[in-house]
Amino acid sequence: MSKTWVVVPTCLPIVLRHCHRCASERFRTNGKFRVDANHRLLDAWLLALCSECGDTTEPTVLQRMNVRSVR
Template sequence: MLKIWVVVPTCLPLVLRRCHVCASERFWASGNFRVNANHKRIDAWLLALCTTCGKTTKLTVLERVNVRSIRPELLAGCTTTTRPDSGAAPGPGRAAP
């Protein structure tokens, strides 16, 4: 009998990057985005928090991209304030939203 397995993420992944405040090497992706638009161009960053000190860093998702060239669901996901995966388990050391 053939079994089909499905892999489902339980939380956002850890990001390996050095913190400039405490020299820790792990960041937790918060799932929140920061978006900046100038006329027809848009920038979007995923915010990540240091697992040790909580300092925020930005991970570039979109950089100087024409708004019309972005898929509508991606644009909506970057600009909404609620996380689509709010039922997922929180990252290390963080409380559930």
């Protein structure tokens, strides 16, 4: 009897990056993102807040991707 396993994330990732305001190294995400479209090209960033001071950062998810190549 074979089993099929499905891997599903249970929480959003913690971004490890230095904060410019308070020197903390952890940013938390809440699932929000920012998208910019220029004709047929897309840019997308994940919005993350510093766990200490609340400063924001935007790690790049997609950069100059053709609209038709995004699933």
